[in-house]
Amino acid sequence: SGSNLEYLCEGGHDFVISYTLKRSPDTFKQLVWNKDGWQDKVDPETGEISFQSKVVEQTLEVKVPLAPEDSSTEKKRGRPKKYSKEKIPVKIHLTWSAKRAAKDKSDRERMLEKLRKRLDKPYQLKAAIKRGCNQFLQMELDTNGWRLNEAKIEEAARYDGYYAVITNNLNLSTEQVSTIYGGLWKIEESFRILKNDLRACPVFVWNDEHIKGHFAMCFISLCILRYAQYLLGEAHKENASAARIMDAIHEPLVLVQGEYPNNVATPTQVNQTYLDLAKILKLPVLKTNMTLTKFRSCTKLDLTINLK
Incomplete structure (x- = not known):
């Protein structure tokens, strides 16, 4: 929304968002169809144009809701003013790709x-x-x-293959903008992980401090999951999803047999993702049958508390 874009600009942040050509003004569509300013990239194998790009500088006008203190208290005829119009200088990066077309x-x-x-x-x-x-x-x-x-x-x-991305960072090249926007799926995936796997929403706490603490824990958990995925990727292991890594942490059980203090601990339901992460993190190797002392040294879990 316009208020979000204005908020980002006021905070000194940059934004990169998509721009819908089909719903753009006719004047802008003419800039798209105008052949001037387009830079072509030719496929060396076929000799045909495989990619085109064009940059257009414009001023983006956004509607920002007025704060209650900014609204005029003076009675005037007609509807009260609810929005102010702000202008943001932007660059619109137009691209055409034969593959996308x-x-x-x-x-x-x-x-x-x-x-x-x-x-x-x-x-x-x-x-x-x-x-x-x-x-x-x-x-x-x-x-x-x-x-x-x-x-x-x-x-x-007519719009086959065309795409437009808008940014307020006037120093970025089309390639940089495309790379940034191409990483949007990672952000969207992180939100899905926060909501579905880590259950960030709905929030079942009420005061501000508890709400902040809840989201802080969810964010830290997301960082740990992403780091685990990074480690697995660097080690050329499987591309484990967040759900699979969480299962690797949640599912392992330990079967305790015998009489205290001569019990034998047997880890079960330990999947390959857990074993890969344990090896990367250089954790002690879990054995099939372990003494309580050995199990505690490997996992830092003291089973004797429930056995005495």
Whole structure:
């Protein structure tokens, strides 16, 4: 949102976000279709253009909600002003890729093929429209005359392969911006891990200090998981997911047999991910049958507390 972008700028931070070409103003679309300013990259094997880039400098106008103290208390006619408009100088990095163009075309053809099959069976179109909340609507639909909108298909094809990324850091190159934006999936994945695996949300504490502590613990846990993934990758082991690493920590059990103090401890449910991490971290090797003293020296867990 505009308020988030303004907040980042006020804090001295940079942002890199995608820019939707299809919903951009017509004046900007003309800059895209204008062949001037594009830099071409030719595939040495085929001799054809494989990549194009273009940088456009613009001023981004964002709407920022007014704080209550900034709102005018003076009565005026009409609606009270709720937003202020702020301007942020940005660069829009336009790119076109032959590989992306082929993918966009393939994705669209796949959707059109599904539609063509439904057009051959009009009753499927009616069933699709009446799903979800629409099932409670009384509709008389005649789908026999429906056909594909060729003009919209042709318009969509014009955008095949094009992508735009906007940033307020005016010193970044197109390659740098593309690399930064290409790492977005890592951030999104981290949020999914925080929410699903580490259960950061919902929060079951109420005061501010406990909430801060909860998220601090979740973030530290995320850092440990990421570091474990890094170590496994550096050691050329499997690309373990966060869930698999957590299972490697949670699942191991110990079977204690015999009478105290001559018990024998047998580790069970120890998967390969645990063994790999233990080897990387140079932890003591777990044996099949261990004395309580040996088990405590390896794991720092004192089983005698529950056996005495």
